[in-house]
Amino acid sequence: MSLKSATGLTLSLAASLSLLAWSTEGFAVLTTDAARARTVREAPRAVPAVRVRDFASVTHDVLDDVYVARDSAQARSRPRAVIVDFIYTRCITVCSALGGTYQQLQKEIIARGLQDRVRLLTISFDVAFDDPAHLAMHGRVMRAEPAIWTLATPLRTADLDALLNTFGVQVIPNGRGEWVHNAALHVVNPAGDLVRIVDIGAPNQALTAAVQAWEAHAR
Amino acid sequence: MSTRSRWAGGLLAVALVLPPVAGVLESRMTLHMLVQIPLLIVAGALLVGNARATAGVFGGRWTRALRDFDPNGVAGLVVSASVVTTWMIPRALDLAATQPSVDAFKVASLLLAGALLRHSWRAASAITHAFVLGNMTWMAAVVGLLLRDAPVRLCTNYLESDQVHAGTGLLLLGTAIGVRWFVSLLGSEAQQGADSARGQHLAAVRDERTKSAF
Numbered sequence: 001m002s003l004k005s006a007t008g009l010t011l012s013l014a015a016s017l018s019l020l021a022w023s024t025e026g027f028a029v030l031t032t033d034a035a036r037a038r039t040v041r042e043a044p045r046a047v048p049a050v051r052v053r054d055f056a057s058v059t060h061d062v063l064d065d066v067y068v069a070r071d072s073a074q075a076r077s078r079p080r081a082v083i084v085d086f087i088y089t090r091c092i093t094v095c096s097a098l099g100g101t102y103q104q105l106q107k108e109i110i111a112r113g114l115q116d117r118v119r120l121l122t123i124s125f126d127v128a129f130d131d132p133a134h135l136a137m138h139g140r141v142m143r144a145e146p147a148i149w150t151l152a153t154p155l156r157t158a159d160l161d162a163l164l165n166t167f168g169v170q171v172i173p174n175g176r177g178e179w180v181h182n183a184a185l186h187v188v189n190p191a192g193d194l195v196r197i198v199d200i201g202a203p204n205q206a207l208t209a210a211v212q213a214w215e216a217h218a219r
Numbered sequence: 220m221s222t223r224s225r226w227a228g229g230l231l232a233v234a235l236v237l238p239p240v241a242g243v244l245e246s247r248m249t250l251h252m253l254v255q256i257p258l259l260i261v262a263g264a265l266l267v268g269n270a271r272a273t274a275g276v277f278g279g280r281w282t283r284a285l286r287d288f289d290p291n292g293v294a295g296l297v298v299s300a301s302v303v304t305t306w307m308i309p310r311a312l313d314l315a316a317t318q319p320s321v322d323a324f325k326v327a328s329l330l331l332a333g334a335l336l337r338h339s340w341r342a343a344s345a346i347t348h349a350f351v352l353g354n355m356t357w358m359a360a361v362v363g364l365l366l367r368d369a370p371v372r373l374c375t376n377y378l379e380s381d382q383v384h385a386g387t388g389l390l391l392l393g394t395a396i397g398v399r400w401f402v403s404l405l406g407s408e409a410q411q412g413a414d415s416a417r418g419q420h421l422a423a424v425r426d427e428r429t430k431s432a433f
Contacts (some may be wrong), residue, residue, distance in 0.1 A: 002290070005288060012289070013294075020304065032310050032313040032375045
């Protein structure tokens with residue numbers, strides 16, 4: 001083997017490995033969802049303070065904790081961790097599954113007495129349709145307890161885009177007038193940073209991460 | 220021939236990256252994986268022209284450099300294979316569909332892969348052909364099966380039904396290329412067999428003549 005052909009082979013192997021390493025973040029991930037979960041875990045992202053209108057027609061910053069339980073002195077003094085998900089209320093597929101998961105999470109939070117530490121926030125990306133009335137109806141159907149679980153919609157499309165961008169959520173039309181999106185459970189720590197993204201099939205993992213985020217912040 | 224091939228390759232490449240065309244082709248996983256990407260490889264191969272008609276595939280200097288640095292085609296085929304593999308990764312496909320810079324890189328890498336494939340395939344031995352093609356068609360088929368059977372969407376840009384279709388297409392494409400190559404291999408074996416049989420016959424005739432001369 002000549003020096004030139006050895007050089008050629010070495011260069012081609014180096015180029016190939018670099019290319020594959022680039023596309024898989026160093027052979028760690030194959031999908032966009034895995035990549036965003038990994039990125040967030042290693043470098044938490046600040047959630048932009050966009051304005052939202054909630055199910056009770058109250059306008060506030062997206063992470064403002066408006067409905068702290070009245071009997072909870074601790075929650076008033078210390079901010080809670082939030083588990084965020086994205087839905088639209090007209091959705092009949094993955095959002096219903098998410099709703100079920102959130103009901104389960106709410107039950108678990110009450111059962112384990114974590115109301116002072118963790119809350120749930122559902123954000124609708126259907127800015128045009130999901131007004132406070134629709135959000136409130138969805139909340140009633142889901143039996144959402146406002147002190148634990150709130151629902152809101154960004155006021156402006158640009159705000160929505162900023163949120164979706166930060167959370168790495170991509171909403172695409174499915175061609176039948178509905179939307180499809182990469183659903184997940186997003187854990188935001190009390191300081192307002194997105195610290196973990198968990199599969200919707202693992203609500204307990206999300207709850208554990210949220211409690212840990214709260215404890216890390218309380219320390 | 221060579222000039223015409225280059226024109227065809229150039230036109231094909233331009234047509235594939237025109238924003239309206241690329242927009243449609245990248246709107247569906249099936250079109251992205253099974254139409255745009257394979258055709259970009261074909262365009263790359265056409266762009267470098269026909270080796271036999273000219274001094275070389277890339278034109279004099281490049282051909283000489285390739286002959287020196289990639290005498291047995293292995294280096295070029297490794298790069299081509301890794302480029303093709305990269306654009307089968309869901310994350311890479313997502314990035315190409317959403318980020319113009321990545322999309323431009325995708326186009327450039329696939330044109331290069333096509334060009335290298337044409338040059339290096341000629342330079343490579345039958346064993347190298349078997350290794351590369353065996354691996355690539357097998358991988359395409361397996362990725363196809365995975366796309367068909369995945370319980371979740373793998374690309375955030377594409378629908379699940381689209382993913383299943385892309386999987387079926389990739390499975391068929393991988394199988395078709397594998398079968399096509401195998402058939403051509405059988406054909407060339409048969410040809411070689413015929414050649415060597417004729418060679419033996421001629422040798423025998425020559426022997427006869429030599430004998431009768433004495």
